[in-house]
Amino acid sequence: MFRSAVLTLLLVTAPMCAVAKSPDHPLLSRFPEARATNYQQVSFERFSLPTGLPPEEASMAFPELNLIGDMTRHTYRIRNTSTLKVYQNYKAAIERAGMNVLFECSLDECGNQRQIQDLGAKLAISNSVFTFWQKPYYLLAEADEGKAHVAVFIGGDDGETAVQQVIIEESQVRDDLIDIDMSYLERPRELNTEIAEVTPAQRARDHALLSRYPGARIRQRTHSEYEHFIIPVSVVSATRNVDEFEKIELTGELTRHFYELSKVSTLKVYRNYTSALAEAGFEVLYECSRDACGSSTEIRALGALIANTGNVYNYYRDPHYLVARRDTVKGHAYIALFIGEYRGDTAVQQAILEAGPTETGLVNVDSDLLHTELEESGKASIEGILFDTGKSTIKVESKAALESIAELLNDYPQLQLYVVGHTDDVGSPELNLRLSAARAESVVQTLVKDHGIAAARLHSAGMGPYAPLASNTTEEGRSMNRRVELVSRLP
Missing domain, CATH: 3.30.310 (TATA-Binding Protein)
Structure with missing residues (x-):
């Protein structure tokens, strides 16, 4: 039989370090000095x-x-x-x-x-x-x-x-703490019909093709006239390895928005986007909602590939994802949308890519200027050497830049170079180190095989993401960090 209302741990009462918000249970005292x-x-x-x-x-x-x-x-x-x-x-x-x-x-x-x-x-x-x-x-x-x-x-x-x-x-639960007012069901429902308007100033910052949801505010906007971009069309693994998910690889004019809005569900925002796209004749290529988009880690990875910040932060709950396409007079227009919620607020990651022919001939690499840079600073960044995302194969658009490097080496026959590859910070450091080294080696092999440069004059190396020129939190910064540099090498 239970003989005492209080279990006392010691017969001698000693001073206690009591916490005001943490009283002992009346049944059981704490150990002295606890x-x-x-x-x-x-x-x-x-x-x-x-x-x-x-x-x-x-x-x-x-x-x-x-x-x-x-x-x-x-x-x-x-x-x-x-x-x-x-x-x-x-x-x-x-x-x-x-x-x-x-x-x-x-x-x-x-x-x-x-x-x-x-x-x-x-x-x-x-x-x-x-x-x-x-x-x-x-x-x-x-x-x-x-x-x-x-x-x-x-x-x-x-x-x-x-x-x-x-x-x-042991306790008895009270079940009379909540009331239901049946008269509420007899009263006419008052709907909130007040919808925020998109002002002309706000519309000017949206993409010309697609306006923002009313009341949305821009957290970040990025634009590139010509960019390579990957749009996922499947669940994405946490590593974001491009070889592990289905994707559409595109090149064209890329505009991305990061919108935030309050007191609107992700479903309502998603339904409005899908309605607008259907009315405009867009073809849905892929879509998923909630658990169909994967685990929470996979959902965050999916949204991160669309986000211009490379991160959806906490906005990955109750997600919806959509990829749609429509023909335009300039070519295909692709829209990718990732919509997620956090603590009652909704965020929209929106990417619009207008695929079309590239305008070339805008960048010229001068061999004399390259030599001056190497003399003054010991290194020179090369504009115009392009690779597909996650690959080391040099694209045909890189021909002019490679010819300029070959011209530099031919004009200065004593010159020896390190060819150093750099990447952004998307993906694992190990993967980026391997990728940057492979890209640098591709440049060396092209100069040797296609331009007759002696292999002994060139040495390739990869720095991965460890020497950025700009912040990796924006697409512009990541684009600057994906580069090939020439570094003077002592004979």
Whole structure:
């Protein structure tokens, strides 16, 4: 029979480091000098308390007692006191109160390290005992024929002891706390018909083809007259490896917007976009919503490939994704949209690529200017050497730039060079290092095989993302960082 209203851990009352917002439970006092580092109280909660060890040594599945009641949890810390002393005081208090011990374990009896940590985590408010798992003790007891249950996990680390304590009390739930006003159903519904207007100044910052959702504000806008761009048309892996998902590779004029808006669901925004695209005769090439877009990690990776910041941040919840295409007088127009939510706000990642023939002949590389740069600074960046995303094959548009490098080497026969490849920061560092090295080697091989330059005069190297010229948070910055440099090499 439960003999006392309070389980006192020691007969001598000692000073306590009480925390004002973390009172002790009336049933069970703390160990003297213990300080409460975490506290939780929940009315009428479901909770499971371990009642034994896993049946198999490698298993983490503890047999458990499933309870419903008023739950109170504490985490206490005690300096300069052993776990054994704390455990013996808990055990003695429970025995004096006449409580029934359902399960207990000590030291190695509580399992291997992983099982001990998991045992304590099941009681801990933070779901982890962190480093306080050494010299462990666990105790589960019931009082008054199950009307109250007490569980404690005691573990130590570096001379300090931590106690994870849970008390579950049988309680009756009140079910009369919510009212339903049936008269509401008889009243006419008042619809909010106020829709924000897109002002002419706002419309001027949108793409000419597609206006923003009313009330949306631009967080970032980027534009490139001629850009290579990959549009995913499948679930994207967390690594964003271009070889691991289906995609459309395009080149053309690229405009991207990052819009934010409040108090509008992702579904409503998505429906408005799909309606507008259908009315304009766009063909939907791919779309997905919510779980169909993958796991949360895959969803973030999908949106990141569309976002001009390279990141959707927290806006990946309740997602919708769409890729659509339409013919125009200038060629194909592609629209990719990623819509996600965070804490009631919605963000739209919008990319519009207008595919068309490239305008060439706009960049000239002067060999004398290259030589001057090499003399003055020891290096020179080369404009106009282009590669497909994620590949090291040199595109045909790079011919003029390569001819200028060959002319430089022919004009200065004593000149020796390092050809150094650089990438942006999209993808893993290891992948970018390999890619930059492969691109630099492609330039060397082209100069040797197609332009007759002696191989001994050239040495390739890759720096990956480690020497950027600009921030990788914008497309303009990433474009500047994807480059090939010539560096003077001593004979």
